[in-house]
Amino acid sequence: MSWKPRVIVFTCWCSSSGVDQAGFEGFTYPPNVLTVRVPCSAVINPSLIVKAFEKGADAVLVTACRPSELRRVAPSRVTEARVSLLRRLLRxxxxxxxxxxxxxxxxxxxxxxxxxxxxxxxxxxxLGPLNIGGSMVEQG
Amino acid sequence: MRRVTIVLCTCYSTLLGEIDFERLRSFFSDSPLVEKILVSDRLCEKNVFENLGLDDDRVVVAACSTRLLEAVFKGSGGFNGLVEFVNIREQCAKACGNREEATWKAIRLVKGAVQKALHAEPLSTEGLKIVKEALVIGGGIAGVRCALDIADAGYRVYLVEKEPSIGGVMAQLDKTFPTLDCSICIEGPLLSEAGRNRNITIIPNAEVVEVKGVVGDFKVRIRVNPTYVDPDKCNGCGECVNVCPVYQPNKYDADLKPVKAIYCPFAQAVPLKYVINRDYCVECGLCMKACTRAAINLEDKPKTVELNVGAIVVAVGSDLFDPRLKPEYHYGEYENVITNMEFERIICASGPTGGILLKRDGKPAKRVAFIQCVGSRESGAGIEECSYYCCAASMKEARLILEHDREARVFIFYNELRAFGKGWEDLLYRRCLEDGVVFIRSRPSEIRRTGDGSLLIVYEDTLTGSRGELEVDMVVLALGFKPSSRMIELAERLGVTVDKHGFIEEAHAKMRPLETRVRGIFVAGTCHGPRDIVESAVEGSGAAALVTSLFGRSSLRLPEYARVSLEKCTGCGRCLASCEYGAIVREGDKVRVLESVCNGCGSCLAACPQEAITLGNWGLEQLSPMVSAMLED
Structure with a gap:
């Protein structure tokens, strides 16, 4: 079997229902997309994302509620800020x-x-397989 | 050593064709981490899981949508946090192209869940105490309706009112729209019912000064202001009033009709007890001599009442816009420019003029103009919102004028005439048109006084674009709502939030419209936005239903909330900024989570550099091994 990217998807409570909906309606996607359900995207510690890369994930997705749908209170705004900062750090x-x-x-x-x-x-x-050669955290 | 029991569900055998359960079972059967593997075909049915006898075990349930299954489990009682759910139906069997792939994915998902279950800590399943007594703050129509409904369900209610009597704004109105029935005649019976109800304790002349605790168990401190008349002794006979030599303006009559310094605000007041306004009292002592029950005590001091209640309903109402902030209308300067509340008292048969619409010089007002949207729908001194009640109120008042005096001429300066309520179009708008009320689309720019003392309204008709001037005897300003600074202080004490105008903010404007961000604190009436009587009463009943449904529960558990380890917390405060709900506060050199406010999103966990915050089993300690296990080959 040729190489296929391995992906961790952190899904918040609400978007996890969206992921359920995909299966329910018969939309398939590759099996190496592995979901981890969390109560809210804001609980995702950036070091957890780093951990996923370190342990062999080729990509990490975070699915969350649109901040505009959460009215004034929107924890996913916090998530968005963290993810965008982490993207720059990863680069x-x-x-x-x-x-x-x-x-x-x-x-x-x-x-x-x-x-x-x-x-x-x-x-x-x-992009091909992610090759970071050992631990990112310990090297730091 | 911790071990995990795996329960697989075949979903009435429908998953057997999509996932190789034998392979799934054999993959885990030799694992030292796994105690045993059970297979069910209908885990969602009643008592099936309970009958497996896994009460204290660490369990991984691989079945259908977590959303469906978790609800079944939570409904069945205790949820100890040691059960981990994996969705092998929608997120695996149904999402994969073939059986081979689905089985491979199911193994990975279960591997992750096994690690999470192994690292989970048991959660407390202990229920919170529910004190089945309620506090309603504010004795207007919303608060009274709410208190009566809670009391009728069999629970004790404390009804705190800042004025000497309950009744609120509705007690001051002459008639109600659209049916023109007498306001106090329909509210009065409710007030006396509240006064008589054994489950209701009315605490007048009082305000809430402190609120502590969580849903089910609030500790509330109330200050009762001195009234200088012992309410337990006063029987409302009124002998004191006869001898009192001093007059003061009566707030109830919009300061238009004087009352004595010892007074009862209105005839239908509940409780019917006299009070002294010490700002006017000359301490002559005549009332003390006249009172046969020795109820008067000029040395009266503020008292403090401590309450322990399970739920709080905020129904404190709202103030009206101060028309002095619009100097172009010269309110307070031109005596025949009045507010609509003053109009209600003047047109009322029991009011200062006995129901005859008189100018301040005692002559009848024959030409009356209403100006709409004073302090609402503008970006200036008022608020941008429509104040909801005033189109209907002014049309009602126009009809009252014409009912009293067929010869009168009435003009309504409107911006958009909004007659959306039940009966408003028919009983108000059409009837006004038939009766000859003149509607002018304009926000007048100025009111001037002419030589003979009548008023000249300067306006631009925005339908024709023409400028005009209209001479009238009296101008009534239809005032918008404006939350008082007092209410904003109360909101702070309660820990609830207010919007940009100062109205109390709902937990969700559409889905949780009578709840605040603090669990167990509900809201009804105009304190969370402009409303009319009907909607205030509806909300009073609605809030009462929420309170009684809370009290009807056998046990109460807060959703999982963030907890701070005081040993690890260094007080850096990064969590404070991360919390969108404002649920974290500083306490000394550490932080504290307000458990009634926390929504359990976990943002603070990710923000805390000390890993001092936990939230159920959603920490790195659980998620990190889970992710690692899912990715390992």
């Missing part, structure tokens, strides 16, 4: 920014999820 150690993405997925957007995942997988496939 400095040679990890392409596009390997870390945040996706706004509502609880009924299954088709959007499967479409976006397939598109992102295509891009990551072109």
């Amino acid at each position: 400095t150690i040679g990890v392409e920014e596009d390997r870390l993405r945040i996706l706004w997925i509502s609880s009924n957007e299954g088709s959007l999820f499967s479409r976006e995942v397939s598109r992102i997988l295509g891009e990551v496939e072109r």
Whole structure:
């Protein structure tokens, strides 16, 4: 079997329903897209994302609620800020920014999820396997 | 050593064709981390999981959508945090192209969940205490309706009112729209019902000064201001009033009709007890001599009442815009420019003029103009919002004028006439047109006084673009709502948030419209935005339903909230900025999470450099081994 990117998807409670919806409506996506459900995207510690890369993920996606859908209180704004900062940091150690993405997925957007995942997988496939040679954290 | 039991569900055997359960089972059967593997075909059915006898075990459940299954589990009682769910249906079997792939993915997902379950810490399943007594703040129509509904459900209610009597704004109105029925005649019976109800304790002349605790168990401190008349002794006979030599303006009558310094605000007041306004009292002592029950005590001091309640309803209402902030209308300077609240008292049969619309010089007002949107729908001194009630109120008041005096001429200066409520179009707008009320689309630029003392309204008709001047005897300003600074202080004490205008903010404007961000604190009436009587009463009942449904629960658990380890916390404060809910506060040189406010998003966990904050089993300690296990070959 040829190389296929391995992807960790952190899904918040609500967007996890969106991911459910994808399967429910029969939108398939590759099996090496592995989901981790968390209560809210804001709980995702940037070091957890780094850990995923370190342990062999070729890409990490974070799916979260659109900040505009959360009215005035929007923890996913915090997530967005953290992810964009981490993308820049990753670039400095040679990890392409596009390997870390945040996706706004509502609880009924299954088709959007499967479409976006397939598109992102295509891009990551072109980037090839992530080779960071050992631990990023310990080296620091 | 910790071990995990795996429960696989075949979903009524429908997953057997999509996932190789034998391979899944054999993959984990030799693992030293796994205690045993059970297979069910209907885990979602009642008692199936319970009958597996896994109460204290660490369990991984691989079945359908976590959203569906977790609800079933939580519904069945205790949720100890040691059960981990994996969705092998929607996120695996249904999302993969073939059986081979789905089985491969299921193994990875379960591997991750096994690690998470192994690192999970048991969560407390202990329920919170629910004190089944409620506090309603504000005795207007929303608060009274709410208190009565809670009391009728069998629970004790404390109804705190800042004035000497409950009743609020509705008690001051002459008639209600659109049906023109007498306001106090329909509210009065409710007030006396509240006064008589054994489950309701009315605390008048009082305000909330401190609130502590969480949903189910709030500790509230209330200051009762001195009234100088012992309410337990006063029987409302009124002998004191007869002898009192001093007059003061009565707030109830919009300061238009004087009352004595010892007074009862209005005839239908509940409780019917007299109070003394010490700003006017000359301490002559005549009332003390007249009172046969020795109820009067000029040495009266403020008292403090401590309450322990399970829920709080905020129904404090809202103030109206101060028309002095619009100097072009000369309110307070031209005596025949009045507010709509003053109009309500003047047109009321029991009001200062006995219901005859008189100018201040005692002559009848024959030509009356209403100016709409004073302090609302503007970016100046008022608020941008429409104040909801005033189109209907002014049309009602126009009809009242014409009912009293068919010869009168009435003009309404409107911006958009909004007659959206039940009966408003028919009973207000059409009837006004039929009765000859003149509607002029304009926000007048100025009111001038002419030589003979009548008023000249200068305006531009925005339908025709023409400028005009209109001479009238009286101008009534339809005032918008404006939350008082007092209410904003109360909101701070309660820990609830206010919007940019100062109205209390709902937990969710659409889905949780009567809840605030603090669990157990509800809201009703105009304190969270402009409303009319009907909607205030509806919300009073709605808030009461939420309170009684809270009290009807056998146990109460807060959703998982963030907890701070005081040993690890260095007080750096990064979590404060990360919390979108404002649920973290400084306490000494550490921080504290307000558990009633925390929504359990976990943003603070990720922000804390000391890993001093935990939230259920969502820390790095659990998620890190989970992610590692899912990725390993």
